[in-house]
Each structure stands twice: as structure tokens, then as C-alpha cells.
Amino acid sequence: MMDGFSQPHHVQGRDSIADLFPSGKRCGLYILQFSDGEIYAGQALDVTRRYVQHRKVHCDIEKIRFKRVAKKNLNEEERALIWMLEHEGYRLRNITFTSIPRGESDFDLIMSAEEQERWLKDTSYVDLSGSRVVDPELRRKYSRKFQRFAALPYSNEIMNVLRKYVHAGIPTPLRSELSFWGCSCLPGYSQPKVTIYSRINIYWQEVFTALDYEGELEFSFHLALSPLEEAFGESLSLLHEKFPLLETTENFYEPGGQDQINLIVQGADSAKTFMQQREIIPAMRLFNLRLMKKGACAYSRYHCMDLADRLTRI
Numbered sequence: 001m002m003d004g005f006s007q008p009h010h011v012q013g014r015d016s017i018a019d020l021f022p023s024g025k026r027c028g029l030y031i032l033q034f035s036d037g038e039i040y041a042g043q044a045l046d047v048t049r050r051y052v053q054h055r056k057v058h059c060d061i062e063k064i065r066f067k068r069v070a071k072k073n074l075n076e077e078e079r080a081l082i083w084m085l086e087h088e089g090y091r092l093r094n095i096t097f098t099s100i101p102r103g104e105s106d107f108d109l110i111m112s113a114e115e116q117e118r119w120l121k122d123t124s125y126v127d128l129s130g131s132r133v134v135d136p137e138l139r140r141k142y143s144r145k146f147q148r149f150a151a152l153p154y155s156n157e158i159m160n161v162l163r164k165y166v167h168a169g170i171p172t173p174l175r176s177e178l179s180f181w182g183c184s185c186l187p188g189y190s191q192p193k194v195t196i197y198s199r200i201n202i203y204w205q206e207v208f209t210a211l212d213y214e215g216e217l218e219f220s221f222h223l224a225l226s227p228l229e230e231a232f233g234e235s236l237s238l239l240h241e242k243f244p245l246l247e248t249t250e251n252f253y254e255p256g257g258q259d260q261i262n263l264i265v266q267g268a269d270s271a272k273t274f275m276q277q278r279e280i281i282p283a284m285r286l287f288n289l290r291l292m293k294k295g296a297c298a299y300s301r302y303h304c305m306d307l308a309d310r311l312t313r314i
Contacts, residue, residue, distance in 0.1 A: 146304055
């Protein structure tokens with residue numbers, strides 16, 4: 001797994017590693033090893049400068065490995081390296097590009113590890129316990145947008161799909177509302193032929209989008225790829241046989257990590273059927289839970305309370 005990387009340099013206590021890497025040969029990937037056994041993988045145009053930055057945050061760096069990589073290939077090779085390390089079982093301190101969150105999280109305080117495990121394994125289990133958020137100012141802020149939303153031709157169909165998504169794909173939606181997920185109402189979008197009805201956001205990215213493209217409804221799902229590959233094969237050919245109009249895009253968000261795929265489903269009925277498949281629900285749930293365990297929703301200020309009323313009701 002360390003192909004192309006140098007042997008580990010012992011750097012514990014060092015303030016600089018300028019003597020280890022000649023000037024002009026410092027662009028590439030690096031792997032830091034910490035005293036607790038965790039590692040950090042990253043890219044640097046100048047690994048000696050990046051090391052000094054890490055030292056200001058991490059005082060327990062013990063070793064470093066380095067591999068020279070051309071600047072143009074840094075992003076692609078960094079993502080591949082992190083993906084490989086995750087699946088080799090290494091404990092990473094990285095947040096960006098990782099799929100699997102490590103350690104305790106704020107989300108664990110509202111949904112225990114045992115509850116999370118049950119929710120992942122039992123696709124029929126829906127936890128609607130808890131009470132709704134009360135935020136009069138946030139409700140007022142988007143009430144007019146919701147009125148415009150409700151007057152649009154497909155609003156009822158879209159709310160039905162959104163409700164099914166929240167019930168099927170959001171862990172403990174009442175208790176996690178606002179802090180860990182939010183739904184926007186008619187967010188701004190620059191393409192004149194596209195109307196975005198709503199997005200559901202978790203952590204730093206969208207996970208579900210409902211839109212009207214030239215008079216046709218489309219629904220965008222961001223899912224964990226690994227459960228789909230396990231169910232339908234690496235090529236996902238069986239999935240596309242089941243849903244011939246399903247579109248796979250290159251849309252990728254760093255917060256979701258490498259274990260991620262974006263699928264577009266056309267039509268409200270097809271979207272509801274898609275979400276009912278026993279192979280699809282685990283991919284939705286795993287992806288969303290991982291994001292919630294990474295941190296709070298960065299888009300909670302755009303949460304539309306009036307729309308959420310309709311999505312969280314039984």
C-alpha cells in the first residue's frame with residue numbers, strides 16, 4: 001500500500017524537516033504517523049512547509065513518508081490514497097475526502113451507537129421520537145418562499161417524495177432537525193430552465209435535491225457507493241437494468257468522501273419506487289449517517305420550517 005513512498009522518517013520533536021527533502025523536489029503526497037497509531041494523508045506543493053503547519057496543530061507526529069507527485073495529479077492521487085487507507089482499516093485523522101468518521105461525535109449524544117446500528121440494519125425501522133424545533137424567527141424568514149413553493153405546479157408531488165426521503169433516509173429526523181439536517185425552499189439557481197424546489201443538506205453538502213428541468217421532475221440522490229456495488233455489482237449494471245432511465249453523474253462533494261455516488265431519477269413515482277428498494281435504503285442511510293457523525297449542518301440557516309412541518313409528520 002506504500003508503493004512509491006519513502007521509508008518512514010522519524011521526526012518526533014522536529015520543528016523542521018527541510019534537511020530531509022531537497023528544494024525543488026517537495027511536491028507530492030505525504031503520510032504522517034502519530035503516537036496513538038492514527039495517520040494523516042495529504043498533499044503538499046512543499047512538504048516541508050506543510051509539515052510546519054501540521055506541527056502547530058499536532059504535537060504528536062512521530063514519522064513521515066513522502067512520495068513525489070506532479071502538481072496536476074495531486075488531487076486525484078490524494079483521493080485515491082485516502083480511499084485505499086480507509087479500506088485497509090487505518091485510523092485517519094483526515095476529515096476531507098474521508099467517508100468513514102472516527103471516534104465519538106456530537107450526533108452520538110442524540111442517537112446512541114446501538115440505535116444507529118439498528119437503524120442501519122433494519123430498513124423498516126423509523127425513529128420519529130422527539131419534539132419539533134421551535135424557532136419563530138427562522139420560520140418567519142422563509143414563510144413567503146414556502147407560499148411561493150406551495151403555489152408551484154408540482155409542489156404536492158415533491159413534498160410527498162421529500163417526506164418519503166426524510167422518513168427513509170434521515171436518522172431520527174425530529175431530534176436531528178436543524179442541528180444535523182435542513183431542507184431549503186426554492187434555493188437560488190442561475191439556470192433559467194431549472195427550478196430547484198428543495199434541497200436536503202447534511203453537514204457541508206446536499207444529499208437530496210428535487211427540481212424541475214424543462215417541465216420534467218428530477219430527483220438527485222447522493223448515496224454511499226459500496227452498498228450498491230455489493231447489491232448490484234461493481235458496474236451497477238443490475239441497478240440500471242432495474243431503472244433504465246437512471247442517470248449516474250460525476251457530481252462529487254469532498255465532505256462525503258470517496259464512498260459516494262450521485263444518481264438522478266426522473267419522475268416522482270420513479271423516485272418513490274427507487275426509495276422503496278431494499279438495496280437502496282442502506283446506501284441512503286449509510287451515507288447520511290456518516291455525514292451527521294462528521295458534524296453539524298452548515299446550512300441550517302436556510303432551513304424552511306414550514307416545509308419541514310410537512311416532511312416530518314407521520
